[in-house]
Amino acid sequence: MESSQKAKTPCYTNSHSMLLAMNDLRKKRLLCDVVFCVDEEMFPVHRVVMAACSDYFCAMFTGEMSESQRRNVELKGLKASTMKILVNYVYTEDIEITEDNVQELLPAACLLQLKGVKQACCDFLENQLDPANCLGIKHFAETHTCLELMKASTDFCHRHFQAMVNNEEFLGLDEEEIKEFIESDDVHLTSEEAMYEALMSWTRHKNECRVKVLPQLLSHVRLPLLTPKYLTDTIDNEPLIKRNHECRDLVDEAKKFHLCPECRNEVENIRTKPRTGSDERLVVIGGFGSQQMPLSTVEEYNPKTESWTFLPALNKSRRYITAVSMKERLYVIGGYDGTARLNTVESLSYAKEDNWTSMASMNVRRGLAGATIIKDTIYVAGGFDGSMRHSSMENYDPHIDQWNVLKEMETGREGAGLVSTGGVMYCIGGYDGFRILSSAERFDPATGHWEHISPMNVPRSGGGVSVLNDLIYVIGGYDGNSHLSSVECYNPRTDSWNLVAKMMSPRCYVGAVTIKGKLYAVSGYDGSKLLNTVEWYDPFENAWQTLSDKMDMQRCDAGVAVIRRF
Incomplete structure (x- = not known):
């Protein structure tokens, strides 16, 4: 005869009901063994409940700190209204975060090591991100070492940089903060013009003190990626640039990049590489x-x-x-x-x-x-x-x-x-x-x-x-006899066409687009078969490569x- 088998039946406890019961006891001031004094207001609580929810209180009540023996414990640096919300959260796991209280709740949660409140505050602020407040939230996150919120707000600033720079918060950045954006590869830009214009707006906002650091900051703007027209019509006529020899040298480097293709190896540096963020x-x-x-x-x-x-x-x-x-x-x-x-x-x-x-x-x-x-x-x-x-x-x-x-x-x-x-x-x-x-x-x-x-x-x-660097490129097509791989480029300023490097494959009924300083040739018909290939053209190398x-x-x-x- 087989030995009888015993089955273990788990016994579940309703933790939420326990919390509600403890909260009821707290409200009736029953079994409370410590009173927090905050901003002259008293908060009777249970040590075990507070210690279970916070490493801060656990260390306070289980270590050698004098507060472990006291009936009344004063907590400084907090508002009574904030403490009321936090105590209620500890006993109910319920919290309402608003624009009015989040700036008080997050520092308090960090101080008292209430991880759930800290995370809820960070989630709330992340959902509130917009171009007008993203820099302020980023600074707030840095102050309180909220790593996930720091990353989320920084990413938001990068993605919405062109909208962000139109707000007062941007003009208030210090030199190191704006430098982080200017030298970042992750900033999303429609063109490098936007970065140059953002820098100049920031400089003019406090002209006397900021013009001194303009050359150093301008060295992180990728001037060679600007069009020749913008360099000559806009930057050449900027008084702050014209009066500074270091700035003029950077502009001359950008012009040389365009005017002397055979010299590009001499000026190849971070300023000649498109940003990868957008x-x-x-x-x-x-x-x-x-x-x-x-x-x-x-x-x-x-x-x-x-x-x-x-x-x-x-x-x-x-x-x-x-x-x-x-x-x-x-x-x-x-x-x-x-x-x-x-x-x-x-x-x-x-x-x-x-x-x-x-x-x-x-x-x-x-x-x-x-x-x-x-x-x-x-x-x-x-x-x-x-x-x-x-x-x-x-x-x-x-x-x-x-x-x-x-x-x-x-x-x-x-x-x-x-x-x-x-x-x-x-x-x-x-x-x-x-x-x-x-x-x-x-x-x-x-x-x-x-x-x-x-x-x-x-x-x-x-x-x-497609248009690339203010020049119009026409790729491939059909000339009545052959499917073409040839490419030509039109300069609107001189009303002239020039042939450039041929594509690697003939393509008729081909699509053309520009992405991050490269010209893409997409699909088409080569005279014998339909294509599912894409090739791209680097105007500085005058060469095509196939994806x-x-x-x-x-x-x-x-x-x-x-x-x-x-």
């Missing part, structure tokens, strides 16, 4: 896939992790599309669904990553149109509606969800590139129904007129266009855009 991502949308069908899939590339992920798919599969990104939204415009050219528009809030939503439709159906942004307005020009190549242009106001027709170009263009720089728009190349074009036109919204500029060296349609990580899907005619994650 979280810019490449997005590839729709297009024509290997199944000979329009696509709805959307892929996102993260340069930091060198990895591809999927975003929500489009509501409608489409190729021949154009795409832009503006204010945390992606816009996919026009295209071809396999049956007809489209005038429909879809938008995705990539901060929420919910689903694509339909926006107001364009006035005209357009496939292979160009799109660009000027002053928070989307412009779309050219394209093919199935029967004619458009010379028309329209713009979209996202605030009222409305399209407006504008003045036409001089030439109808399908597969042209549309891009803007300096507040002026350029429509380049394309196909007019009879021939591939090398011509290009420029539109100034201030005057409302189009005018021709110098033609490209090579006619091309289906090329990618090791490929997209999941081969495609051409896709929309491409850059989004900024926060």
Whole structure:
């Protein structure tokens, strides 16, 4: 016969009920063995309860401290209102933190080593972070050695630097504090201009004492990454720079970097390296896939992790599309669904990553149109509606969800590139129904007129266009005979085109974007197959390299855009 087995049944105690009972005893002043005196107010409590919740009180009551034998213990440096909240928390595990009490509660929790209250205060402050208070919260966290809150507030300052610098807290930073931001790789900037302008605002705020440290701080601004136009038109005319020889030397170094490419090795230093903080991502949308069908899939590339992920798919599969990104939204415009050219528009809030939503439709159906942004307005020009190549242009106001027709170009263009720089728009190349074009036109919204500029060296349609360092790059495309790997660059100041290094692969119907000082060529068709590769161009090296990580899907005619994650 087998021996009988015994089962152990766990006995659970209701700790919360015990706390409530102890709290009831405390309120009735029963079994209390110590009284805290805070700001002339008395708080009868139980030593064992306080010691169990706080290493501070445990050491006080179990060690050799004189307070271990006293009935009344005075606690200095606290307010009675704060102590009341803390004692209530110890007995109930319940606390209400507000903007009015958090600045008293956190120091008290740190002093009394109430870890739960300290963590709750830090969580509260982290949720309150905004560009107007992030520096103050960062200083508060540093004062009280709240490491997680220090990291969270510092990260927030980096991500929202350009909004933060518009607040008084920024102007009040001392030299070492602003230096930490200026030399940091982690600051998110749309361009290095923002860092230069932040430094100059800080300097002018207390000009007499701060101008002395300007050269040392300016040495951490990456001046060579500024455009030649900004260097000559803005920095050269800044009185604080003009009067200081050390500052002038730094500006001359930046100019030399641009004017003398063969000398760049001599000036290569931290100032010539882009910051790595801004979280810019490449997005590839729709297009024509290997199944000979329009696509709805959307892929996102993260340069930091060198990895591809999927975003929500489009509501409608489409190729021949154009795409832009503006204010945390992606816009996919026009295209071809396999049956007809489209005038429909879809938008995705990539901060929420919910689903694509339909926006107001364009006035005209357009496939292979160009799109660009000027002053928070989307412009779309050219394209093919199935029967004619458009010379028309329209713009979209996202605030009222409305399209407006504008003045036409001089030439109808399908597969042209549309891009803007300096507040002026350029429509380049394309196909007019009879021939591939090398011509290009420029539109100034201030005057409302189009005018021709110098033609490209090579006619091309289906090329990618993007702006890098105030220069317009046109990559790949088709010239009527060959799929192109050639690349040319337009200088708006001299109205001239120059050929630069060829891509490693021919690409027609290719996308082009700029990320952190590099030009990216995305997908396309090389004359024999669709591509899922991406290559990037370094303008200082005049050389292309291929990304090791490929997209999941081969495609051409896709929309491409850059989004900024926060």
